[in-house]
Amino acid sequence: MLLDEAPLPNRAANQSFWYSRGGDDAREANQTSVMRFEERASYTSNLVFEFGEPIDLDLQNEARLLVHAGKMQRRKDLSFGLKNLAELFVMLFDHYLLLAKPKQQDETIKYHVYGRPIPLELLILVNFTDPPKRRSGSIMALSRSTPRITDDTQLSKDLEIAYGGRVLYPCRIQRRGHPGDPMTLYVESEHARNEWRERLQAAIARRKHVLSLSQIxxxxxxxxxxxxxxxxxxxxxxxxxxxxxxxxxxxxxxxxxxxxxxxxxxxxxxxxxxxxxxxxxxxxxxxxxxxxxxxxxxxxxxxxxxxxxxxxxxxxxxxxxPPRGASTxxxxxxxxxxxxxxxxxxxxxxxxxxxxxxxxxxxxxxxxxxxxxxxxxxxxxxxxxxxxxxxxxxxxxxxxxxxxxxxxxxxxxxxxxxxxxxxxxxxxxxxxxxxxxxxxxxxxxxxxxxxxxxxxxxxxxxxxxxxxxxxxxxxxxxxxxxxxxxxxxxxxxxxxxxxxxxxxxxxxxxxxxxxxxxxxxxxxxxxxxxxxxxxxxxxxxxxxxxxxxxxxxxxxxxxxxxxxxxxxxxxxxxxxxxxxxxxxxxxxxxxx
The missing domain is CATH 2.130.10.10 (YVTN repeat-like/Quinoprotein amine dehydrogenase)
Structure with a gap:
């Protein structure tokens, strides 16, 4: 039986898994995640793949779960600083991480897939703890204009207050087997970055467990x-x-x-x-x-x-x-x-x-x-x-x-x-x-x-x-x-x-x-x-x-x-x- 066609945990089992992350805050976040299960059809039906060649992600399988989704930023070019940013809509499914560019088309938002979807078994979380960066400059400018604080959490809070939310928090990921530097995505708060990290870690762990039971x-x-x-x-x-x-x-x-x-x-x-x-x-x-x-x-x-x-x-x-006793x-x-x-x-x-x-x-x-x-x-x-x-x-x-x-x-x-x-x-x-x-x-x-x-x-x-x-x-x-x-x-x-x-x-x-x-x-x-x-x-x-x-x-x-x-x-x-x-x-x- 195909791995991606193997019986997956039903919706109740998926809810139970994500609820088990613990705590009222986690439970509330997980309820939001399970609600996105109902939104999955609206996202997946509006995906647009490059060259018009769709990739079979098995998204029509009702057992598939949209674990987390939200806006992130990426640099448009390799220039120094964060002056030229582009918005991405990132969808974390229970088996793939998908990045897309949202574009309004008539009365519908189409999600143009950016790059190839990344199987969770090939996803590497490189770093989710780097200091934040000012939206219109570099971290060097931040370090010259703010007191030196050793506590990263306190530094993040002080920067958000000092710059009125005009700071971005880097999330570095990499696809196993692809050459080059890791991809850096940005979110607008420390809370959002921590939530992405937790969701990604949990999804990767769950995917690893599912695969261990369904090896070809x-x-x-x-x-x-x-x-x-x-x-x-x-x-x-x-x-x-x-x-x-x-x-x-x-x-x-x-x-x-x-x-x-x-x-x-x-x-x-x-x-x-x-x-x-x-x-x-x-x-x-x-x-x-x-x-x-x-x-x-x-x-x-x-x-x-x-x-x-x-x-x-x-x-x-x-x-x-020859075996012992056999003739040559x-x-x-x-x-x-x-x-x-x-x-x-x-x-x-x-x-x-x-x-x-x-x-x-x-x-x-x-x-x-x-x-x-x-x-x-x-x-x-x-x-x-x-x-x-x-x-x-x-x-x-x-x-x-x-x-x-x-x-x-x-x-x-x-x-x-x-x-x-x-x-x-x-x-x-x-x-x-x-x-x-x-x-x-x-x-x-x-x-x-x-x-x-x-x-x-x-x-x-x-x-x-x-x-x-x-x-x-x-x-x-x-x-x-x-x-x-x-x-x-x-x-x-x-x-x-x-x-x-x-x-x-x-x-x-x-x-x-x-x-x-x-x-x-x-x-x-x-x-x-x-x-x-x-x-x-x-x-x-x-x-x-x-x-x-x-x-x-x-x-x-x-x-x-x-x-x-x-x-x-x-x-x-x-x-x-x-x-x-x-x-x-x-x-x-x-x-x-």
Whole structure:
């Protein structure tokens, strides 16, 4: 069930929660807040979003509560002092903080949304105790013209009397994951500022409690390691006896030829194998520098590693010790898939026309060269006489940079500066998605200044979600924009995207954003520090791309983050700790 569609406390429960803040004054304020529940429709029905693209805030849900609302001020420009102020009407809901510019239109006040609404789980209260500022000047002018008082409350009262209410009280907030300085808003009294602070703190606490009961994914530790240089002998172990082993770059779960569930972890100092949910079991199996990708073809027992631009295939039987008492078998030697001197930028594994394939890319000037390799299968006559695990099937190129690729049955989609280049590797013709220009996409690209693609996901039969760093865009199986679906603007700037049906997971440096793929609605935010995606579900064949409504699923996504608090400035980067984790679904997935 979607988090934002989960049963919320009813109106009586909401009243009880806010009344519990205590005291007659609080009770009176809370009664005013509950009355705003009735006013919510008049506010929400008059919201005007930028570019005409509404954001689904679930405000039609009758259980949603308008906790607090009121006027605040912001500076129009970056000039010194508070001479140029603009009025905002701020609405605090039980799940979002929304800023709007009120504008009279005929006999109705329209609320033009200012910036993006801020989910409460991303809202940071930076400072609500700074000294007040004079409306037409700066705090420096105030300090020169008033006695020095150490009591902030007394200072505020004296300033209000001295300047006849012409002082403003700053409230500094920040949106997690957005660069730049905190946003400063101003109110006209100390009482108003204290009320905003209390309301915000209570709303954030309540939102955190509600989310803790309705998580889509839980974070489960696989292993914790540090980035220090590799010693002569190394083992990845638990935090009680953690050994340094280099910066983690990738991972992939797989099943060994004898049926054991294992995980491969790649780092700047090699590759480790270990058992799922047993951090102390990890062992160093490959001493390679600068591993950037790894993948598994489980049915063929092939393991592929990209390290320092060299793509090498290994026989899994040669890397895994057989169980005690089991017989050993002859193994194939490692095979470098590309010629010496070819620097491979990335590779992907998948099914092309129903057959396991490996596609890798290297650059030559401004051209991206692609090489398609297929395994030497046992049913081929030459298999027994050939020690190579793969053979070159065909090659092609595109005259531009390439970032990644996605397998689409008989075609592949190449992520490049133009967007998504869908290539038929049999006839060697391509089309760029979306095939028809869309005004919404052009406006969104202009707004963010970047339109780099990061992933392509088949949401339903005949529909795809094109994922860019800042937003997502739906197209049909002909590549035309879906008129019935709007653009989904992410809460952060995503570096990677992963697919755990029916959810899309977007990885930003400070949080993971979980959205339902069919509706685009925000379902969960997982905060963190130094967040990264290690395994997005595509690095093994066969891989699970289907799902059944109501059926519990296995974890499909691995990530990386640093411990709860950021390291100090004195901590060298190579000694920072890292947590390798998997995202475990906590409720059955379903189709809305």
């Amino acid at each position: 994914f839980d974070v489960r530790l696989l292993c914790d390691v540090s980035c220090a240089p590799l010693p002569s002998r190394n083992v990845v172990v638990s935090s009680d006896n953690m050994k340094p082993h280099g910066r983690v770059t990738c991972s992939v779960p797989f099943e060994s030829p004898d049926g054991r569930e294992l995980i491969a972890v790649g780092s700047t100092d090699g590759v480790w194998f270990g058992f799922s949910h047993n951090p102390s079991s990890f062992r160093h199996v490959l001493l390679l520098k600068n591993v950037s990708q790894c993948a598994v073809l489980a049915d063929l027992a092939f393991f592929l590693v990209l390290a320092d631009g060299v793509l090498v295939a290994f026989d899994l039987h040669a890397l895994i010790s 078998r002859a193994t194939k030697p490692p095979q470098a898939l590309c010629e010496e001197g070819v620097f491979v930028e990335f590779f992907c594994v998948g099914l092309l026309n129903g057959r396991p394939s490996v596609v890798c890319m290297n650059r030559k000037g401004t051209t991206s060269l692609f090489h398609i390799f297929t395994p030497n299968l046992p049913d081929l006559p030459e298999y027994r006489e050939c020690n190579d695990m793969f053979r070159l099937h065909r090659e092609f190129f595109i005259p531009s940079e390439a970032y990644d690729l996605v397998f689409l049955g008989s075609k592949i989609s190449i992520l490049c500066p133009k967007g998504f280049e869908v290539m038929d590797v049999t006839e060697f013709y391509s089309v760029t998605l979306p095939v028809r220009e869309d005004t919404r996409l052009r406006l969104m690209t202009k707004r963010h200044g970047v339109c780099r693609p990061i992933g392509m996901i088949r949401t339903t039969e005949g529909h795809f979600l094109l994922c860019y760093k800042a937003f997502g865009f739906y197209v049909d199986n002909h590549g035309d924009p879906c008129s019935s679906s709007s653009i989904i603007e992410w809460e952060g700037v995503a570096e990677r995207v992963a697919w755990h049906p029916p959810y899309v997971l977007l990885f930003s440096p400070t949080f993971i954003e979980v959205r339902h793929a069919m509706t685009g609605r925000l379902a969960q935010i997982i905060p963190g520090i130094g967040v990264g995606c290690l395994y997005d579900g595509r690095r093994r064949v066969p891989y699970l791309d289907d799902w059944s409504p109501g059926v519990p699923q296995e974890p499909r996504v691995h990530g990386l983050m640093r411990p709860g608090s950021a390291p100090s400035n004195d901590t060298p980067a190579e000694q920072e700790a890292q947590f390798v984790f998997e995202l475990v679904p906590t409720i059955p997935a379903y189709s809305p």
